[in-house]
Amino acid sequence: MKIVVLGLVGVGRIGVMHANNIAGLRDVLHRRGVDLQLRLTDVAADHARTIAAGLGAEFFPSAAAMLASGLDGLIIATGTATHPELIRAGVTAGIPVFCEKPVAMNVAESLPVLDFIRDNRGVVQIGHQRRFDVGYLEARRAFLAGELGWIHSLRAVTCDMAPPPVEFLATSGGLFRDCSVHDFDIVRWLTGREIVEVYAKGSNRGHPAIGGVGDVDTALALITLDDGTVGTVSASRYNGAGHDVRLEIQGSDNSVLVGLDDKTALVSAESGVSFPGGRPHQTFAERFDQAYRSEMAAFVELILGERSNPCTPEDAVAASVVADAAQESLATGAPVQVGVSVLS
Incomplete structure (x- = not known):
């Protein structure tokens, strides 16, 4: 059984939706020989612990601690201002990253992030669910x-x-x-x-x-x-x-x-x-309920090397x-x- 560990940062409305959609993928992936595991973190720690407990996920006190635990993919569902730092952290860890749009607060702030991703051969999928x-x-x-x-x-x-x-x-x-x-x-x-x-x-x-x-x-x-x-x-x-x-x-x-x-x-x-x-x-x-489910399934397929990136950072910018x-x-x-x- 292959183990795939996903870390999700941010469990607000869209983060909870992604967490639920990941949980919904477990049975299908298990039949394919993949054990999908989920780890969560959020600055609203009590809320994140509650969500984690309900989904059989593991709570971590910070994104840094979660990354240090060893992940196969990082999902970013936090406020836009935090996207560049978290994208860089995921790329530095050498794992594929999924980030809700946009890459950064504006185009000018996005361009250095694109350079960083290219320079480090990062794989980043941006969330344009349509x-x-x-x-x-x-x-x-x-x-x-x-x-x-x-x-x-x-x-x-x-x-x-x-x-x-x-x-x-x-x-x-x-x-x-x-x-x-x-x-x-x-x-x-x-x-x-x-x-x-x-x-x-x-x-x-x-x-x-x-x-x-x-x-x-x-x-x-x-x-x-x-x-x-x-x-x-x-x-x-x-x-x-x-x-x-x-x-x-x-x-x-x-x-x-x-x-x-x-x-x-x-x-x-x-x-x-x-x-x-x-x-x-x-x-x-x-x-877009179905589209969001398919989008997260695509990210897992990207991690497994089964598909190309469906929405690159360059596309999003x-x-x-x-x-x-x-x-x-x-x-x-x-x-x-x-x-x-x-x-x-």
Whole structure:
């Protein structure tokens, strides 16, 4: 029986979700001859001990102590400001690292981390979970198979049902960096093209405190790809109908829509149409439950040498470059050219 020991730093909402998903992999991996073990740490020690006890995991008082115990992989689910230090620690330990997006607080702080990873031949998977969603995977397959023809329009949507706490928004970097960065990543991943220009507009019609911390609650970006294809990326904190994440891809031969199912947060205005009729998704964790499970399974496969890295740090930072450009355009009111050359 091969033993794989994973260490998870940070057991807040997303960290607990990852811990539960790891626990859910144990039986499947055991049948394949792999004993998956989990170790946890968090500055909220009592909370982390409780989570560890419930999952049959081992608690450690610090990330350093956990790394020193000997791990096969490190999962980082802490606040963004701690990502660079923890990524470096995992790479230095010579083990694969999974880190929630983004790599660092901004692109400028991310670039030295990329250099460190390259210089030390590190393996770091960044958490852009939409790459594992069955709808996005099918849309990408259809496009790469030539079933859509050439793309003439892209329309991406990410809308939360309600805004997170203002305290979070004060440090999130803005709506494009927090929400739309996932759309920028998935457009690059699906089309294989770079986004070269962004023109953004935003508004605040919800709680004035959001504007008070320098953010907007709704925004729209017109994007241009390097082959001339155009698209829109929209986001909102106030989609009362439910959590709504979609991508419409219109091609010369056919069109597909990711996120259209019985739980889509829309109501048809047409007579006699009852679709969609299910209860809409309420949160991102619910909408992407399957994708998050597949993402963690992929990280274990990466550790076992069974697959290549599904989302490199360079991929993640490239999406962050676009998000930075969108935030700049939002502030200036002018189109902004996207400088992905900073990653070369």
